[in-house]
Amino acid sequence: MIKVSINGYGTIGKRVTDAVLNQADMALVGVSKTTPNFEAFQAYKKGIRIYVPKESQKEFEEAGITPSGFIEDMIKESDVVVDATPNGVGAQYKQLYTSMRKKAIFQGGEKPNVADVSFSALCNYDEAVGKNYVRVVSCNTTSMLRTLCTLNKVSKIQKVRGTIVRRAADPKEVKRGPINAIVPDPPSVPSHHAKDVNTVLKDLDIVTMAVIAPTTLMHVHLLDVTVSDPVSKEQVLEVLRNTPRLSLVSGKSKVTSTAEIIELSRDMGRYRNDIYEVVIFEDSVSTRGNEIFIMYAVHQEAVVVPENIDAIRAVSGFSDKTKSTEMTNASLGIRPGYLV
Amino acid sequence: MIKVSINGYGTIGKRVTDAVLNQADMALVGVSKTTPNFEAFQAYKKGIRIYVPKESQKEFEEAGITPSGFIEDMIKESDVVVDATPNGVGAQYKQLYTSMRKKAIFQGGEKPNVADVSFSALCNYDEAVGKNYVRVVSCNTTSMLRTLCTLNKVSKIQKVRGTIVRRAADPKEVKRGPINAIVPDPPSVPSHHAKDVNTVLKDLDIVTMAVIAPTTLMHVHLLDVTVSDPVSKEQVLEVLRNTPRLSLVSGKSKVTSTAEIIELSRDMGRYRNDIYEVVIFEDSVSTRGNEIFIMYAVHQEAVVVPENIDAIRAVSGFSDKTKSTEMTNASLGIRPGYLV
CATH class of the missing domain: 3.40.50.720 (NAD(P)-binding Rossmann-like Domain)
Structure with a gap:
């Protein structure tokens, strides 16, 4: 014990x-x-x-x-x-x-x-x-690492270029902003997230840029991942579907935003509507040659x-x-x- | 059955x-x-x-x-x-x-x-x-009626003047606004809430004014209730504390906003963070002669x-x-x- x-x-x-x-x-x-x-x-x-x-x-x-x-x-x-x-x-x-x-x-x-x-x-x-x-x-780095170490199983990752759209404050925080602006954070490149990924995947070629958006619910990441070999969308989806701590939502069930993901979590009866999984928008997963594109949402309060x-x-x-x-x-x- | x-x-x-x-x-x-x-x-x-x-x-x-x-x-x-x-x-x-x-x-x-x-x-x-x-x-009328029929036990209500600050959209609604304005709704007086209270309390002298604010969590009402006799704050609080479907939050526990009320509901493990009770800000309850002032929050998704x-x-x-x-x-x- x-x-x-x-x-x-x-x-x-x-x-x-x-x-x-x-x-x-x-x-x-x-x-x-x-x-x-x-x-x-x-x-x-x-x-x-x-x-x-x-x-x-x-x-x-x-x-x-x-x-x-x-x-x-x-x-x-x-x-x-x-x-x-x-x-x-x-x-x-x-x-x-x-x-x-x-x-x-x-x-x-x-x-x-x-x-x-x-x-x-x-x-x-x-x-x-x-x-x-x-x-x-951090929540953002944890989510990126889960995703990258999973995609690496499909084909070895060569390069990652990513955008992070961060939530402005947690739901309980009443004195934090912005509430009406999109803030490059930092305005310089790369954002610290790439460096933080490198504390675990030390030799990875990764550049991230980040902004803060006026919302409390979840972060969203938009990644462009270059791997060694050409891969198909179906290959990528199969690995994502079989990895716990990654979860998918489909356009078929009309989950189209972080708001609906949190609503679903409430309906599921998750305590505090917590989502421990990285939530991948399935329809965003696509490939072009040896590039993989993917969008996913991160529940900053719970994912770590x-x-x-x-x-x-x-x-x-x-x-x-x-x-x-x-x-x-x-x-x-x-x-x-x-x-x- | x-x-x-x-x-x-x-x-x-x-x-x-x-x-x-x-x-x-x-x-x-x-x-x-x-x-x-x-x-x-x-x-x-x-x-x-x-x-x-x-x-x-x-x-x-x-x-x-x-x-x-x-x-x-x-x-x-x-x-x-x-x-x-x-x-x-x-x-x-x-x-x-x-x-x-x-x-x-x-x-x-x-x-x-x-x-x-x-x-x-x-x-x-x-x-x-x-x-x-x-x-x-409606959720607003339900909450006002619960409060008024309870205050009526302290001393018979003569007159109600109230302001309703409505949430703009429910948490799951991604296509509704406003997200950056305060909207008199309607700009005319009274708002329909007073008329709706009159469908139940038919002879009550009540005037309400309403605005919409850019938030999804809860409505807030600010009421000025004139009763027949001078009453003390303690008399009012005692009746409020003894009435189910009314609940109080105190400044002592540092619950100062709708955001913290919802956070508390999440911590309590309420399914979907639902709050069936009208949530009264205890520190707002005050009296001046035969007038009672009170502010409370209404979880629009659950209160009815x-x-x-x-x-x-x-x-x-x-x-x-x-x-x-x-x-x-x-x-x-x-x-x-x-x-x-």
């Missing part, structure tokens, strides 16, 4: 928490929270142990939440800490994890050098086995959850990648094929 | 369907659908019988959905039809319901004269008992679901209002008090 704690209970932290609770081989120590907001109340009502910074104890108690202890107490009880603190805060916490000799999983908002290895379960699980510090790459779970197993010494990803997929209801 | 069919399986229809499946005293005959979109596929995968117009049969079969029959077959098997067809289509279907001697529940998008009575469970359940045709008023269920019972001759609303509330997880 791997004892896991979650440092930071926001968008990613609360989802990894619920996923940990679903694993047969993991036990949740607790979660840390700095402010007694509705997420803290909801966790407390669910019976989850909450650990707080010393200076916040009084505020929590006055709000009616009795902390189980301080963050240091939580880390002490853990085999692995999943750091889901805001971007850059994880690097500050690393000193604590190191001094307490605890393994830690960081998120993609941290710089790559925070960890021994940047991680994508479908691409380089083996490299993370037994390591002390692993960084799960399976990789966090696999990373916990990997650092704990669980060396069977296939078994780990199968356990994770089964626990989260992830199957290959069509979303509906 | 009341045999119920749902004519129209869109935003409201699919939610009433799931609520009917949760009632111990109801059996679902099936649902009708005109296009084999993802909602139809999802219903079919859940084992729900789907009935189609004659001219759509081939399209459904080609898409892989075998209809259980035509819409007329579905209505024939039913005791009560819930009409959740688009605005104005219900009135056309009424001829069919009448010719087949079936009771029907219409939605607020139909004109009041489509039915024998316009319905709000907390205000006039008794008037609907045994009737053939009942119209559940409980009233549809009660209306089915009422037309079927179930005369105990308290018992019906309690059964409905229990089946949907609706309790009085704070949302978190």
